[in-house]
Structures are given as structure tokens and as C-alpha cells.
Amino acid sequence: MNKPTLRHKKWAAVSDKDWSSWTWQLQNKIETLADLEEIAKLDPDFSFDPEDVRKTQTDFNFAITPYYFSLMNLKDIECPIRLQCLPSSRENVSLDYELLDFPKEDSMMPVPGLTHRYPDRVMLYTTHHCAMYCRFCTRKRKVSDASTALRGQQIEAALKHIAATKTIREVILSGGDIFSFSDRQLDELLTKVRAIDHVEIVRLGTRNLVTLPFRVTPELVAVLKKHQPLYIHTHFNHPEECSAEAATACKALRKAGCVVNNHTVILKGVNNEQKTLQELNSKLIPMGVQPYYFYHCDLTFGSSHFRTKIEDDLKLIRGLHAEIDWHQEITMSHYMVDTPGGGKVELV
Numbered sequence: 599m600n601k602p603t604l605r606h607k608k609w610a611a612v613s614d615k616d617w618s619s620w621t622w623q624l625q626n627k628i629e630t631l632a633d634l635e636e637i638a639k640l641d642p643d644f645s646f647d648p649e650d651v652r653k654t655q656t657d658f659n660f661a662i663t664p665y666y667f668s669l670m671n672l673k674d675i676e677c678p679i680r681l682q683c684l685p686s687s688r689e690n691v692s693l694d695y696e697l698l699d700f701p702k703e704d705s706m707m708p709v710p711g712l713t714h715r716y717p718d719r720v721m722l723y724t725t726h727h728c729a730m731y732c733r734f735c736t737r738k739r740k741v742s743d744a745s746t747a748l749r750g751q752q753i754e755a756a757l758k759h760i761a762a763t764k765t766i767r768e769v770i771l772s773g774g775d776i777f778s779f780s781d782r783q784l785d786e787l788l789t790k791v792r793a794i795d796h797v798e799i800v801r802l803g804t805r806n807l808v809t810l811p812f813r814v815t816p817e818l819v820a821v822l823k824k825h826q827p828l829y830i831h832t833h834f835n836h837p838e839e840c841s842a843e844a845a846t847a848c849k850a851l852r853k854a855g856c857v858v859n860n861h862t863v864i865l866k867g868v869n870n871e872q873k874t875l876q877e878l879n880s881k882l883i884p885m886g887v888q889p890y891y892f893y894h895c896d897l898t899f900g901s902s903h904f905r906t907k908i909e910d911d912l913k914l915i916r917g918l919h920a921e922i923d924w925h926q927e928i929t930m931s932h933y934m935v936d937t938p939g940g941g942k943v944e945l946v
């Protein structure tokens with residue numbers, strides 16, 4: 599059963615209409631130290647160390663939707679929701695082997711914003727914007743930085759490259775979060791991609807289903823319906839994220855004809871326990887979401903506090919497959935490791 603999110607008392611007086619409006623959620627994001635301090639003053643259950651946040655030396659902004667904040671267990675400073683969204687000075691630690699652009703996406707761009715690593719697939723970095731900035735983000739070198747967003751002419755240049763390269767069969771629209779586009783922008787972009795004959799597969803990468811499920815409006819669904827078939831790749835990491843609101847959003851996408859796949863990054867303290875992953879996948883399936891990949895946390899700079907050992911991840915995944923009858927057949931939860939610049943390697 600997916601529970602509706604109990605909104606935090608800071609937003610108790612907000613009307614249901616505003617609360618379930620994606621634009622209201624974006625306008626009311628928590629994104630400054632002062633915002634956090636205001637909540638801490640209001641609610642003795644929420645404590646945090648302002649110095650720790652202040653000392654977080656990173657250009658990667660922070661932003662949390664009121665919805666996602668409300669999923670947090672405020673009494674637990676190691677709450678898996680909190681760990682994913684609250685900045686921490688642990689992000690200042692960068693190890694020798696961690697890299698700025700670990701997957702080497704930026705050096706494989708024939709035109710700005712378009713990574714062309716495999717002959718038949720490209721990934722377009724459409725926007726720097728996300729509803730929430732996940733502290734372990736692989737692209738935190740550029741996500742949240744407005745200067746990295748593609749301008750109209752750059753998107754046109756990317757589309758031109760795709761149209762001119764007949765080997766490309768698959769286009770991934772990513773970012774940032776492609777659902778940060780307005781309905782009109784998304785419709786226009788999908789129309790242009792669909793006009794390229796040799797593009798057969800279109801994938802949209804979004805975490806809005808987890809951090810801002812209200813983004814899935816009837817208007818967005820109408821746009822997506824026009825451009826089927828579409829694959830949505832989303833990113834649930836913890837069972838607490840599988841709320842009633844998230845389930846409604848996922849089911850609406852399924853009704854529109856989308857295939858909704860999930861990848862989960864295994865993160866220390868968040869979900870690196872078999873029972874957590876089992877509960878997560880058990881909740882995703884009734885929501886119409888196909889558990890697809892488990893990922894090892896990338897070697898992105900400043901993420902070592904999240905990283906588990908590959909051998910421990912392997913034990914977890916093999917344990918899931920061994921102990922749950924349906925797991926290997928129903929889920930496609932392969933375990934993937936991204937190699938520096940070399941693409942993904944499947945280990946289970």
C-alpha cells in the first residue's frame with residue numbers, strides 16, 4: 599500500500615490545490631541555509647548543523663521540494679531521504695581516483711550537449727535544472743549551473759547531428775531533468791526528434807516521479823501520448839519514495855503508453871541492505887514501474903561517503919535473486935558498473 603505523504607507542518611496551511619501544483623512546489627523549494635534554519639526553528643524534531651551546510655564547498659546547489667522534504671523522518675539524522683538531499687561537508691572529500699567528468703561524457707560530444715559514445719545511441723543534455731539536486735549526482739559538475747543549459751541553437755545543432763548520422767537509433771533526452779521542460783518545450787522537442795526517420799527509440803530521463811510527482815499533469819500526459827512509444831527512465835532509491843503520489847504519477851505515465859523503468863543506485867546508508875532493496879522492488883512493481891538496473895555509485899568527485907564496495911553490492915543482488923522467487927524473472931535488475939569513460943559493464 600502506498601501511503602500519501604504527510605506534509606511537514608511548515609506547509610500545513612497550504613491549500614491542497616497549491617500543494618499538488620508542480621509550479622507551487624518549485625516556487626517553494628528549500629534552497630538556502632535560511633530556509634533550513636526556518637524549519638529548524640519551527641520544528642524541534644528537525645536539527646541540522648548549519649556549519650556543516652555552510653562548509654559544503656561545492657558549486658553544486660541544493661534544492662529540495664516541500665514534497666520530498668516531507669518524506670523525511672526528521673528524528674533520524676541518517677534518514678535515507680535526508681542523506682540524498684541535504685548538503686554535507688562530506689562532499690568536500692575527493693579521492694584521487696574520483697573524477698569531475700567520470701563517464702567522460704563531455705569529451706565525446708560532436709556538438710555541445712550531445713554525448714555520442716555508442717554508434718547507435720546518443721544522450722542529449724537538455725537542461726541543468728532538476729526539481730531536487732541529489733547529492734550523489736554523477737553530473738554534479740554541471741547540473742544546477744545555468745550556464746551549462748543548452749540554448750535553442752545548440753539543440754538545433756544536436757538535432758542536425760542526429761539527423762545526419764544514420765546509425766543513431768536511440769535518443770536519450772536527459773539533463774538535469776527533461777521534465778523540467780515546459781509541456782510546450784517538450785512537445786516541440788519530441789516532435790523534432792520523431793521527425794527523424796532512423797530514430798526508433800526515445801528515452802526520457804527524469805527523477806520528477808520521485809521528487810515532484812505532481813509534475814505528471816493531464817497536460818503532460820497528453821503531450822507524451824502524442825509521441826508514443828516512449829521509455830521513461832526514473833530513479834527510485836528507497837521504498838519511502840514510493841508514496842501514493844508517486845504511484846499515481848507512474849500509473850498515469852503507464853496509461854499514456856509509456857514504459858517506465860527504474861534504476862537504483864546503491865548508496866551507503868540509503869539502501870545498501872537486502873531488505874530495503876527487496877521492499878523497494880516489491881513496491882515498484884504494483885506502481886507499474888519495472889525495476890531495471892542497480893548501479894554501483896559512480897566515481898564522481900565528492901561522493902565517497904555514499905560508495906559501497908562492489909563485492910558487497912554483488913552479495914546483495916545475488917541474495918535478492920536467490921531468496922525471492924520472482925526477482926530475477928520479473929525484474930530486470932542487472933547490476934551495472936560504469937567504467938571511467940568506457941561505458942557500462944554488467945556484473946550480474
Ligand code: SF4
Pocket residue numbers: 727728729730731732734735736737738741773774775804805
Ligand atoms: S535528478 Fe538526476 S540529474 Fe538531477 S540531481 Fe538528481 S541524479 Fe542528478
